[in-house]
Amino acid sequence: MQALDKALAQVGSVVLGKPEQLKLALACLLAGGHLLIEDLPGMGKTTLAHALARVFRLDYRRVQFTSDMLPADILGVSLFDPESGQFSLREGPVFSQLLLADEINRATPKTQGALLEAMEERQVTLDGLTRPLPSPFFVVATQNPVTQAGTFVLPESQLDRFLMRISLGYPAPEVELQLLAGGDLREAVRELRPVIEPAGLVKLVAHVGKVRASRDLLDYVQRLLEATRADDRFSAGLSPRAGLGLLRAARAWALIHNRDYVLPEDVQAVWPSVAEHRLQARQGGQVAALTQSLLQTVPVVRA
């Protein structure tokens, strides 16, 4: 799809040297999932989120999470209007199409929970008043690695709400050179031209569900899920919800690659970003390496 390629090129012009991560982020969006970016400060997380909002012309808000933040700071408050004699909801930043929740792990679990609940339900309830969130609605949350001081680790159940977790990492030397030589990134983002309207994005998301996943492919996905459960190096296997997410992400990946059917390679491409943050290694194993190793051992075509 040309529009998608163009969107990718646009975002790629501000987030340099990370085409794979950009594609994953786009796939996450197309799959209708929320994205968690885990990285050290200053790696371009915000730039990526902002750029995505720009190319899809999404209503974009950014919330910097802090430890003294309350749920109301995100969701909004219900206020009594003395003139009309009724309560009305003053919408918080969550009422946007693309919410960048910066450093989500700096907030208390209570505040984190409020946001994650809104992400799951796609609506906000305050004092008995329920308001639907705008559509489309995406959350891009960023998180500092948990070893940093003053953070609250996201619990596993909440990690599950994010379809993908990616990290950008340091740029390659030549890319960094280019970055240093370039102008103001903030300005560049603001100059990005929208490629796809929000309504088009909603259509694309609906289209992802129609990408064909054949019986042989489903078999492969099932074998992967089964492998995480049978492998006792993980403390628990992937849930069926994770499996559905994996398939949806693979479909989006296929769509980005201009195919109307899913190949095993699509599954493999999204696998680490979908599976890693949902799995925990027993006795200090490296989750990333273990997750990756399953791709080497689970037969793609059953022998």
Place this chain on the structure above:
Amino acid sequence: MARIYQVPSHARGWLTLAIIATSLPQLVDGPWWQSPLLLLVLGWRALVDRQRLLLPGRVVRLALLLATVAATWQSFGRLHGPEAGTALITGLFALKYLELVGKRDAYVLIVLGYFVCATILLFHQGPLAALYVVGCLVLLTASLAGINYGDTHARGRQHLGVAAVMVLQALPLAAILFVLVPRVAPLWNMHLDSGQARTGMSDSMSPGQVSRLTESAELAFRVQFDGPAPAPSQRYWRGLTYSYFDGTTWRQARPPGWGERDTLYHGRGPAPDWYRGLRAAAGGPAWEYRVIMEPSQQRWLYALAVPFTDLDGLALARDLRLVADAPVTGTLGYRVRSVPAAGAGATLDGAERALMLSLPEQGNERARALAADWRRRYPNDRALVNAALGYFREQPFFYTLEPPPVTGDTVDRFLFDTRRGFCEHYASSFTFLMRAAGVPARVVAGYQGGEPNGDYLQVRQYDAHAWSEVWLAGRWVRVDPTGAVAPDRIELGLRQAMRNRSADQADGEGGAFGRLPVLFRLQQWADYVDFNWQKWVLGYRQEEQRDLLERLLGAVTPTRIALALLGAVLLVTGLLALLVLNRRRDQPARPLEREFRRLRQALGRRGLALPEAVSAAGLEAAVARRWPAATGAAGHWRRYFEHLAYRRDGDPPRSERLQLARRRRALMRALRG
């Protein structure tokens, strides 16, 4: 308080069922109080489960225990022995269910149940009993599986499946142990006092006795010949000889002053003269066969002509019969070699000769007069015998199953008045006539005939027969006067002979001979199964085992048996382990998967080792790296594979599979080119 591990409710059903099933044979065969006791226990348990009643306290339990012991004592007069012991253990088994609280009690109960299962086999050894016991084992094992299943949401049905699989897996091991574990002679002699009167021959013969047997179609014994069976007219199965006649009844007797040692040879100690004489004359052709006898509660065994055996647990009598050391209470198998031509070595002198000529002092005067008349006319014994047979043949004698009752001088009344009789009438009067004429004679009782079923003969109670033997030219010669009157009886057997009779007699045959052909076939088939069970399973005794092991292992040494046992058990458990380990892969490969595997293996043979988890694209890339010339063919194949596997659903039709196979072969050709 110690923690009690409860028996899960999904296991309780199986446990109750297992208790009922294992106790059932005892409820039927055992003393009357077994059923009320089990009902009491089950009812109590049911009330406890509904929380309407408490489990019995110590005093009640003690009272129940004492009552059970007392009832056993009352029924059997003792607490040991197979019957009393089984009744007691089955009763205690039921009582134990009242004590069931936690898992520990359930274990005790189930292990006890396995033991009760074993006691069933003391009294029933047929194939159906074996199947029943296997069923009980499955139920017990299902309870065992159930109480070990922690999940409270487990379904009861799955325990039965687990148990069935476990018992199935155990069967090969059981077969190996059955064949290989050395058999020892029983440690104690099991005398089961079943005490039931069975139909069969008795040690005396009076008129009407044999004809009563003909109403029974019960099996007497079965015979399997090593070679072809002798003709029907040769199938005289001797069981008893009667040498003493009191005017009404023929009895077994020994010459006065003779003991059992003079007439029976058990194979121990020096052989008596008569046995050596028989042995010396035992040349010529012989029938070799195996008899499997049904329990008769008597010692008489049945065999043809002059029977020789290994004399293990049985003895040969001077009158050429086989006699078991103890009454036949279970099925008994024995091998016989019968020599028709033997018997020449026998002697008949002194007291024995006198016995074979003895008659009551008086009575049956008309028969005596007839015999005296024959003696005058035929000085030669053989001519006299022929004259007697001619008399039976020519005078209007009738062969009938329902002879009119005769009293007083039975021989006279039959010979001259009624002239309607059954084999025993003919044998009795013929022998009387012979003795009256001075020819030593005796009555022989046994069976005549046998119906083939499969490769063996069935001899039933209605084949019971009596005939005579006369001493001619230094040996006993069989003479069957019934054959002179009713040759059908000898040639065709009783069933056929009676069927040929008029319709008015046919009514009486129904029960004994079976009127429904289908039922009869079924019966024959069941008997065939039973026979082979008797032969191969129950008949597998020490000697059979020794023979088999010698054939399998060469010499039978403890080391070899132990090694064979170990090897066989390891083999079976190894195979089972493989089966279990392979179960994960047992989903059959689909056509595309097979095609993929074929290409992978072909590439493997060309030296390209692919990782286990290779995809079609990975395979294409690996081929292109190794054989750049084949890049096109590899892409060609990969695209079509992906098209079939991922772009469409369902297994591809044959034409497309063939197309894919062509592309695979093209790829392989490209490698070579």
